[in-house]
Amino acid sequence: MKKSLLLSFAVCMMAIIFAIPQASAQQGYYNTMVGFRAGTSLGGSVKRFVTDQSAVELMVFNRWKGWNAALLYEYHMDIREFRGMEWYLGGGGHYGVWKEPKAEPPWVYKGTEDYTAYGIDFIAGLEYNFYNTNIYLSFDWKPAYNFVDFTKLWWDEAAFTLRYSF
Template identity: 25%
Template sequence: MKKLFLLFLTIGVFGLSQQQAQAQELGTDYRNAIGGRFGIANGITFKHFIDNDRALDFIVNFRSKKDSYSTFRVIGLYEFHNPINNAPGLKWYYGAGGGVGVYTNKHTDNSEVALSFDGVLGLDYKFTGAPINVSLDWKPALEITPDTGFDAEGFGLSIRFAF
């Protein structure tokens, strides 16, 4: 039993060191981050760097207007990150992607598919020496279904655990 425990511990330490080495090779302060997104829509966010300046950001969020509607959406964004001179750990980013989910009308209790094209523009900061990442962004969306329209209210604050 002790040998099995030591084997799993060794594999775990090796895996974590490889992830840290990959993040350093990419030139990013972190490779992955998971946490909460707070704003008009609240939810969970997971960011994964695929290269030095490119990341995938996945958001699962919930939004509700008291007597009108509620939505549940899954959004995927492809982001380009750029450093800000003389501000270590701070980057600005932009990107685009899409969302799919469910829109529920609270008056009729009818649910429909919600599709959107999403953009993003924001600031990303990784605290030095701590596994904390914070981002503030604007995520406008062009809603395709159930109604076509432009949603410009997508401001959000994300607080993530970086690893």
């Protein structure tokens, strides 16, 4: 049930992201990026620019044998000294599920039931566009605070994301 709820949430968020009008980037093309995340978790990412400097990103990833989805708003700023490099800040929310008997979240000794977590996220990162390509590489740190009593702060979420823009 909770897995289908998470899948429904992710599908709805992707529909919202693709319904938002695309922003015309400075290079003259539209920016929607799809990528693979690897770090403290593994998963995927869809990022869509809504203006030249702001984007909406949906991340779906696996961690501690459970699934999480995060929807974030990000504001991008150029680093003038490095061509193709930007840094970004943002925030949003997340929802995660861990299904028993595979559940191994760090706040329990042994998974005996299904667990959920939801809360707010902050993100800070660097993104590099390989010159004259549609390939991007980013590194971000995404601490999160959960509203569920037993999880509180997740400060260690960091990942590299390899993206393709179309």
